[in-house]
Amino acid sequence: MAKKKFVVASFDDENVLFPAVKKVRLAGYKIHDVYTPYAVHGLDKALGLRETSLHTAGFIYGISGTTIALGAMSWVFVSDWPLNIGGKPHFPLPAFIPITFETTVLLSAVGMVLTFCYLCQLGPFVKKHHFSSRATDDHFVMVIECTSKTNVEDLKAFLSNTGAFDVNVQEAEANWWLGTYDKEQVLIKDEPTVA
Amino acid sequence: MSLLRYESQLREPLVDGNKTYHDVTEDICRPIEGKPGKLWYIGFYISVALLLFGIYSVYREVVYGIGQWNVNHTVGWGWDITNFVWWVGIGHAGTLISAILLLFRQTWRNGVNRAAEAMTIFAVMCAGQFPVWHMGRVWNAFFVFPYPNSRGPLWPNFASPLMWDVFAISTYFTVSLLFWYSGLIPDFGTIRDRAKTKFRKFAYGIASFGWSGSTKHWQRLESLSLVLAGLATPLVLSVHTIVSFDFATSVIPGWHTTIFPPYFVAGAIFSGFAMVQTLLLVTRKVLGLQGYITLGHIEAMNKVIVLTGSIVGCAYLTELFMAFYSQNQYESYAFFYSRANFFSPYGWAYWGMMFCNVVSPQIFWFRKMRRNLWVTMFLSIVVNIGMWFERFVIIVTSLFRDYLPSSWPYYYSPSIWEIGFYVGTFGLFFTCYFLFSKYFPVIAIAEVKQILKVSGESYKEKMDKLEEEPVEEFAHAAAH
Numbered sequence: 001m002a003k004k005k006f007v008v009a010s011f012d013d014e015n016v017l018f019p020a021v022k023k024v025r026l027a028g029y030k031i032h033d034v035y036t037p038y039a040v041h042g043l044d045k046a047l048g049l050r051e052t053s054l055h056t057a058g059f060i061y062g063i064s065g066t067t068i069a070l071g072a073m074s075w076v077f078v079s080d081w082p083l084n085i086g087g088k089p090h091f092p093l094p095a096f097i098p099i100t101f102e103t104t105v106l107l108s109a110v111g112m113v114l115t116f117c118y119l120c121q122l123g124p125f126v127k128k129h130h131f132s133s134r135a136t137d138d139h140f141v142m143v144i145e146c147t148s149k150t151n152v153e154d155l156k157a158f159l160s161n162t163g164a165f166d167v168n169v170q171e172a173e174a175n176w177w178l179g180t181y182d183k184e185q186v187l188i189k190d191e192p193t194v195a
Numbered sequence: 196m197s198l199l200r201y202e203s204q205l206r207e208p209l210v211d212g213n214k215t216y217h218d219v220t221e222d223i224c225r226p227i228e229g230k231p232g233k234l235w236y237i238g239f240y241i242s243v244a245l246l247l248f249g250i251y252s253v254y255r256e257v258v259y260g261i262g263q264w265n266v267n268h269t270v271g272w273g274w275d276i277t278n279f280v281w282w283v284g285i286g287h288a289g290t291l292i293s294a295i296l297l298l299f300r301q302t303w304r305n306g307v308n309r310a311a312e313a314m315t316i317f318a319v320m321c322a323g324q325f326p327v328w329h330m331g332r333v334w335n336a337f338f339v340f341p342y343p344n345s346r347g348p349l350w351p352n353f354a355s356p357l358m359w360d361v362f363a364i365s366t367y368f369t370v371s372l373l374f375w376y377s378g379l380i381p382d383f384g385t386i387r388d389r390a391k392t393k394f395r396k397f398a399y400g401i402a403s404f405g406w407s408g409s410t411k412h413w414q415r416l417e418s419l420s421l422v423l424a425g426l427a428t429p430l431v432l433s434v435h436t437i438v439s440f441d442f443a444t445s446v447i448p449g450w451h452t453t454i455f456p457p458y459f460v461a462g463a464i465f466s467g468f469a470m471v472q473t474l475l476l477v478t479r480k481v482l483g484l485q486g487y488i489t490l491g492h493i494e495a496m497n498k499v500i501v502l503t504g505s506i507v508g509c510a511y512l513t514e515l516f517m518a519f520y521s522q523n524q525y526e527s528y529a530f531f532y533s534r535a536n537f538f539s540p541y542g543w544a545y546w547g548m549m550f551c552n553v554v555s556p557q558i559f560w561f562r563k564m565r566r567n568l569w570v571t572m573f574l575s576i577v578v579n580i581g582m583w584f585e586r587f588v589i590i591v592t593s594l595f596r597d598y599l600p601s602s603w604p605y606y607y608s609p610s611i612w613e614i615g616f617y618v619g620t621f622g623l624f625f626t627c628y629f630l631f632s633k634y635f636p637v638i639a640i641a642e643v644k645q646i647l648k649v650s651g652e653s654y655k656e657k658m659d660k661l662e663e664e665p666v667e668e669f670a671h672a673a674a675h
Contacts, residue, residue, distance in 0.1 A: 035407055038642070043413075083352070085354065088354070098433065120412045137216070
């Protein structure tokens with residue numbers, strides 16, 4: 001991937017970050033990403049990101065687990081090898097429920113975690129460019145990608161005005177994952193206004 | 196979002212001391228980045244020694260057979276399955292804290308969930324040993340898995356509670372591990388970014404999966420942990436329910452009862468919280484984390500202990516009543532001759548259990564006692580002893596007098612290798628816990644930061660002003 005130029009602004013409080021995000025987006029800049037030390041609730045909405053559909057994936061994995069477990073046990077007990085266990089029925093549905101439930105949970109959990117890692121491109125030995133080493137500690141780091149039209153100096157001054165205590169320019173390979181902001185983020189003027 | 200910040204002044208802060216985000220990172224990373232103290236080494240070596248003794252005990256059992264244990268014709272389960280149920284029970288508190296309390300929005304869980312989940316995983320690892328080695332011919336253990344095999348294919352009996360156990364325990368272990376690790380990823384990222392040595396950067400770099408803290412990733416992680424919590428909540432209830440089915444579906448007096456599932460689940464949470472208390476009281480003191488695991492946390496857990504202890508007490512009394520009310524001679528014999536009888540060979544175990552589990556936790560109705568560290572420490576150990584006796588009583592007193600008096604043994608007591616196996620699992624558990632407390636963040640760093648401005652002591656003071664503001668103005672100012 002080609003190297004790109006980024007303007008990196010660090011904030012030390014999320015109360016400063018929120019208005020800054022709004023101002024930056026109103027000014028028409030596209031935010032590449034905001035890196036935060038913890039899950040700042042509402043930041044995804046402020047950035048105009050859509051809800052994740054990870055839970056839907058979890059549901060699909062779950063019902064697959066239900067189907068596989070119930071189907072496999074029924075096939076084994078009814079058709080493949082009908083065992084006579086104390087004269088009990090060959091299709092004891094209530095006795096199948098525990099295993100069906102466990103398999104549902106197992107597939108759903110494992111599937112969701114793998115999907116999460118895939119979507120976010122997380123995994124052992126994954127190397128990424130980290131814009132600030134304090135983003136996992138106490139800084140809230142906003143990264144804006146520069147296009148050919150961006151006036152870097154203007155942008156830097158603008159970001160300082162919004163309350164960033166440190167602004168610098170970095171050249172890096174952009175990290176990617178499925179659902180990047182380029183595709184997801186709507187410009188603020190296109191968003192329906194919420195009361 | 197700031198509306199979520201509003202919290203009553205009446206609640207005590209969850210993070211003591213005037214801490215900033217950076218202080219939180221510093222405090223929790225300090226033990227990982229420094230050298231462990233002398234106590235750590237002593238504890239660790241003792242644990243490894245116990246583990247080695249356990250390995251030798253298991254080795255003898257594998258080489259010479261189950262005859263190395265004193266389990267016999269009627270008491271086929273003995274210590275082994277007692278220990279299995281005991282460890283599985285302990286393994287329930289972690290998921291309860293991390294999943295159920297997450298769904299109930301109990302923010303005090305954020306300080307204790309990491310260590311409790313770790314404890315869960317280690318306890319389930321210990322529990323899993325018992326049924327596996329109890330198989331005797333352990334090299335055939337893989338027969339429990341349903342896979343197309345060259346023996347027919349012959350399938351396991353899916354309608355058997357023992358088979359349900361295989362699925363329940365393995366699912367529970369896997370899901371707990373995933374839940375725990377997905378929460379650890381951001382914290383490993385924090386340690387990686389602070390790492391001074393090359394090795395630490397490399398190791399935590401691998402462990403952190405390249406975590407960056409991106410907003411989208413946080414959004415997905417939050418969604419993931421919420422759904423995992425939703426899945427783990429029925430799962431944790433199902434696991435001990437299924438363990439209780441091992442007993443309840445059989446026609447053994449004292450086992451064949453429908454109250455077993457709720458009774459076992461309550462007992463599991465009871466003993467699990469007691470173990471969390473034992474571990475955290477020591478951990479917070481040694482690692483200096485009193486600001487994060489506060490007296491409030493300990494009090495909250497003691498409340499859970501008194502509640503679940505009382506539920507267990509109700510179950511004991513219900514069992515006794517039903518044994519009398521059913522007028523079934525075998526049930527009456529199991530309860531009124533073998534158990535609740537001072538002169539029966541195991542009467543001492545029954546009354547010991549009654550005292551430890553039902554009587555002693557009642558002291559936690561007093562606030563002063565709930566907030567007393569020594570009382571908590573002492574009682575947490577008493578409760579765990581009591582819960583061990585509960586399983587011992589259920590298994591041994593029902594088995595040592597079966598339907599055929601000629602096969603009654605006078606007394607069952609374990610052999611040294613049976614005890615060695617149990618002691619060995621303590622070694623395994625504490626070896627893992629010592630390594631955890633040295634190399635892992637024992638408190639969820641990111642999650643504590645999340646509640647810092649809601650419940651941190653320094654921020655709470657500022658909330659006096661907020662309380663005076665009219666709500667409309669506050670909402671208006673907070674809306675972005």
